[in-house]
Amino acid sequence: MVESWSFLDTVESNFRPLVVIELAKGTKEETIEWFTKRIVDKKANGGAQLLIKPLVTENGVENIYLVGASHLRLLLGAETVGLVKECNDNSMRTFTYSSRKTFKHFADDNHNFLTMAECQYIIKHELENLRAKNEKMIPGYPQAKLYPGKSIVRRLLTSGILVQIFPLHDREELKKLSHSWYGRVKVGYQPLDDIRCYFGETIALYFGFLEYFTFALIPMAVIGIPYYVFAWEDYDKYVMFATFNLLWSTVILEVWKRMCAILTYRWGTLLMKRQFEEPRPGFHGVLGVNPVTGREEPVYSSIKRQLRIYLVSLPFVCLCLYFSLYVMMIYFDLEQWALDYHKENESNLSSLMLYVPSIIYAVVIEIMNRIYRYAAEFLTSWENHRLESSYQNHLVLKVLVFNFLNCFASLFYIAFVLFDMKLLRQSLATLLITSQILNQFAESLLPYWLQKRYNRRMKKRMCSKKTDMDLSLAEQINMEKEMGTYLGTFDDYLELFLQFGYVSLFSCVYPLAAVFAVLNNITEIYSDALKMCRVYKRPFAEPTANIGVWQLAFETMSVISVVTNCILIGMSPEVDALFPDSKMDLVLTVALVEHLLLAIKFIMAFVIPDKPRDIQMKLAKLEFESLEALKQQVRAFQMQL
Numbered sequence: 001m002v003e004s005w006s007f008l009d010t011v012e013s014n015f016r017p018l019v020v021i022e023l024a025k026g027t028k029e030e031t032i033e034w035f036t037k038r039i040v041d042k043k044a045n046g047g048a049q050l051l052i053k054p055l056v057t058e059n060g061v062e063n064i065y066l067v068g069a070s071h072l073r074l075l076l077g078a079e080t081v082g083l084v085k086e087c088n089d090n091s092m093r094t095f096t097y098s099s100r101k102t103f104k105h106f107a108d109d110n111h112n113f114l115t116m117a118e119c120q121y122i123i124k125h126e127l128e129n130l131r132a133k134n135e136k137m138i139p140g141y142p143q144a145k146l147y148p149g150k151s152i153v154r155r156l157l158t159s160g161i162l163v164q165i166f167p168l169h170d171r172e173e174l175k176k177l178s179h180s181w182y183g184r185v186k187v188g189y190q191p192l193d194d195i196r197c198y199f200g201e202t203i204a205l206y207f208g209f210l211e212y213f214t215f216a217l218i219p220m221a222v223i224g225i226p227y228y229v230f231a232w233e234d235y236d237k238y239v240m241f242a243t244f245n246l247l248w249s250t251v252i253l254e255v256w257k258r259m260c261a262i263l264t265y266r267w268g269t270l271l272m273k274r275q276f277e278e279p280r281p282g283f284h285g286v287l288g289v290n291p292v293t294g295r296e297e298p299v300y301s302s303i304k305r306q307l308r309i310y311l312v313s314l315p316f317v318c319l320c321l322y323f324s325l326y327v328m329m330i331y332f333d334l335e336q337w338a339l340d341y342h343k344e345n346e347s348n349l350s351s352l353m354l355y356v357p358s359i360i361y362a363v364v365i366e367i368m369n370r371i372y373r374y375a376a377e378f379l380t381s382w383e384n385h386r387l388e389s390s391y392q393n394h395l396v397l398k399v400l401v402f403n404f405l406n407c408f409a410s411l412f413y414i415a416f417v418l419f420d421m422k423l424l425r426q427s428l429a430t431l432l433i434t435s436q437i438l439n440q441f442a443e444s445l446l447p448y449w450l451q452k453r454y455n456r457r458m459k460k461r462m463c464s465k466k467t468d469m470d471l472s473l474a475e476q477i478n479m480e481k482e483m484g485t486y487l488g489t490f491d492d493y494l495e496l497f498l499q500f501g502y503v504s505l506f507s508c509v510y511p512l513a514a515v516f517a518v519l520n521n522i523t524e525i526y527s528d529a530l531k532m533c534r535v536y537k538r539p540f541a542e543p544t545a546n547i548g549v550w551q552l553a554f555e556t557m558s559v560i561s562v563v564t565n566c567i568l569i570g571m572s573p574e575v576d577a578l579f580p581d582s583k584m585d586l587v588l589t590v591a592l593v594e595h596l597l598l599a600i601k602f603i604m605a606f607v608i609p610d611k612p613r614d615i616q617m618k619l620a621k622l623e624f625e626s627l628e629a630l631k632q633q634v635r636a637f638q639m640q641l
Contacts, residue, residue: 015051017066018116019123020477022163025063028140031161038130038152039067046133048126049073057474064477067123071111075100077122078114083543084268085113091618092268115197117541120167124540127153127165131287131298149287149298166537169480173198174533182529190525192263199532200541201269206489207528208263209256209547213496214521216252220245220503221518224511242508242565243597249504249558250601253551254608260546261611269543270615271622280388282381300384309394313379317398320372324406327368331361331410335423358430365406365431366438372402373491389548392490396549399494407431407498411506415568421509428510432502436520439495440527486536492528493550500554504561508568555605562601566594 023032041047050073055064069077078085078095085095086104093103100106106113114122130152138144144159146152156162177198180191190211196204227241264270285300334357342350376398385391411431414424499520503513569575570590579586609616 015053015066016068016111017053017168017473018069018120019067019127019165019167020055020481021052021065021067021165022481023063023065024161024163027063027161031138031140034139035152035156036065039127046131048130050123050126055474055477064481066477067127069119069123074114074119074122077126078118081122081125082272083114083118084271086268091622092265092271093622094271116170116173117167117198117200121200121541121543124165124167133287147287150284151282154282154284164481164485166480166485167540168477169538170198171476178529178533181533182526185526190529193266196267199539200543201264201267202489202542202544203532203539204267205260205263205544205547206492207525208259210492210496210521210525210528212256212259213252213500214518214525216248217503217514217518217521220248220507220511220514224507224514227511239508239569241511242569245504245507246558246562246565246597246601247604249500249561250604251608253554253558254605254610257546257551257610258608258612261615264545265615265618269545271619272543272545279386280391282391283384283386285384300386305383305385308383313383313398316375316379317401320375320402321405324368324402325409327364328361328410328413331357331364332413334360355426355430358427359434361410362431362434363438366435368406369403372406373399376402393549396490396553399490400497400553403494403498404501407435408501408505412564415506415509415564415571419571424506425509428502428506428513432499432510432513432516435498436516440520440523480537483537484535486532486539488539493547497550497553497557501557501561504558505564506568507561508565559598559601562597563594566590566597 036052038046039048039050039052041049043049051068051070053066055062055066075095075097079097083095084092087093087102088104090104095103103113128151132146132148132150132152132155134148135146137146138155138159138161141159141161144155144161146155153162153165177191177194180194190207192204192208192211195207223241223244261270279297283298283300285298288297288299290297338353338357342354344350376395380391380395380398383394385394411424411428414420414427499517503517507513567590570586576586579589611619
């Protein structure tokens with residue numbers, strides 16, 4: 001690196017606000033002075049070496065500060081976080097300031113070389129890595145203790161001194177994106193590259209997966225309709241449909257890996273090095289030295305973390321699972337009561353009452369899932385994981401185990417304990433449709449109402465104030481800070497995961513599940529786009545190379561679906577009649593077919609490459625060039641000796 005952090009200025013005439021920091025009202029001056037000094041201080045002194053200025057309105061200085069950075073600082077920050085950009089030879093390489101001239105579209109006066117989302121990500125990275133060195137407390141707040149290695153931003157947030165940090169919207173770019181994304185109803189692909197440039201790779205990859213999954217469901221929906229209409233009670237006719245479903249679930253997941261590799265290579269995140277991931281902001285411990293990087297960072301005993309996981313988190317999860325099963329048994333009591341009521345009365349009202357227990361249970365499931373989610377987040381944060389990826393993996397595991405049991409335990413009980421296919425079909429349809437209605441209300445109708453309210457409030461404020469440049473910026477910030485905070489793609493992926501379970505686990509019982517899933521996902525694309533652009537504050541971009549642990553979750557669900565569908569087919573009266581003399585022959589035949597289908601699944605997963613051939617060649621070429629460059633450096637060093 002030719003340039004050093006010490007050459008950076010902390011003042012720039014052409015200040016471009018990128019990130020907003022809102023402090024609590026009445027924050028003490030000495031606290032503000034200390035925090036802003038840490039932000040503008042040089043890296044060598046433990047600062048972030050960024051630019052900051054207060055938001056000045058006609059009412060004076062408010063408790064809001066704007067953070068930006070010089071062009072040079074952002075370029076050096078891009079090298080620090082390991083951004084990958086396209087070179088002049090059309091290859092993708094990790095950006096370094098010393099070789100900046102070799103990258104496409106780079107020029108010293110081109111401040112658009114880095115997207116606004118990338119600049120905001122760099123600033124977020126630097127702010128989150130502001131850590132206490134010799135401070136024992138936050139100045140002005142002796143009760144807010146600090147110790148070496150503690151994240152300053154995290155401590156300010158937990159102390160209530162720092163209200164929020166969020167990136168600013170670019171109103172013009174947002175308007176263009178909104179128009180091309182959800183501004184008109186059309187049959188076509190989403191502008192994933194534009195979504196990536198504005199919101200980052202994580203959100204763009206979610207919308208890419210949602211779009212892909214919706215298109216992949218169409219064959220299942222088209223085939224499921226005639227099966228529903230013409231072969232409703234003949235379960236032996238579902239053998240071909242169930243077999244197609246199982247092979248379909250394998251193919252779509254393997255093809256998605258290839259599409260994901262194509263997208264992330266084009267975006268540069270497939271090449272980003274994650275093995276030296278920085279500690280997450282919530283990680284705390286005694287300040288030490290990372291033996292790999294040589295950098296100062298908090299150190300926490302892994303033994304303590306394991307004790308917290310196995311002595312506290314695991315028993316709590318087991319207790320929640322037991323409670324979920326207890327609620328399920330109450331649901332079956334209600335089902336029996338509704339059935340007895342219908343037998344006694346046999347009226348239209350009693351027929352409707354048969355669906356009431358399932359609807360109530362579906363609502364209770366949604367409520368329990370949301371409450372458990374908060375508990376799982378608290379426990380996973382308390383476990384004190386060093387890396388964000390580790391934190392997410394443990395959180396996803398906790399939530400998936402509970403949600404799977406909570407949503408599907410009743411269906412498994414009906415299918416394999418009660419052996420009631422009619423009740424299974426009814427419960428599956430009710431749970432699927434009710435959960436989709438609840439989610440659409442929360443994600444479509446509610447955001448639409450919030451958007452209308454947001455627009456009315458904005459028009460009223462704009463009419464009461466002047467519209468000069470400074471006031472427009474202040475108005476934009478004041479409006480955005482009141483918007484909701486997007487909590488990430490976790491809930492969105494979880495919804496798709498549960499939907500995939502409803503479609504694949506019991507496909508031979510309710511083939512219309514895919515039809516409802518397609519209709520739901522079409523509206524989901526537009527409602528989620530509306531939320532991102534109009535309802536929530538702009539989230540920080542997060543680079544990612546894939547959908548992470550969710551890929552494994554979907555693959556696990558597809559394996560379980562093989563077992564459930566084979567058993568359901570074997571339980572059908574038509575198949576059972578083929579083995580009148582020996583039930584053991586039936587069991588062995590079903591087990592043989594199940595093992596055969598699993599073998600076919602794993603063979604297909606092995607045969608279909610995760611990355612296309614051209615991307616494999618490009619990655620191999622980059623690895624070869626890196627090794628050659630390393631050899632040349634070693635030779636040069638040996639010659640100097």
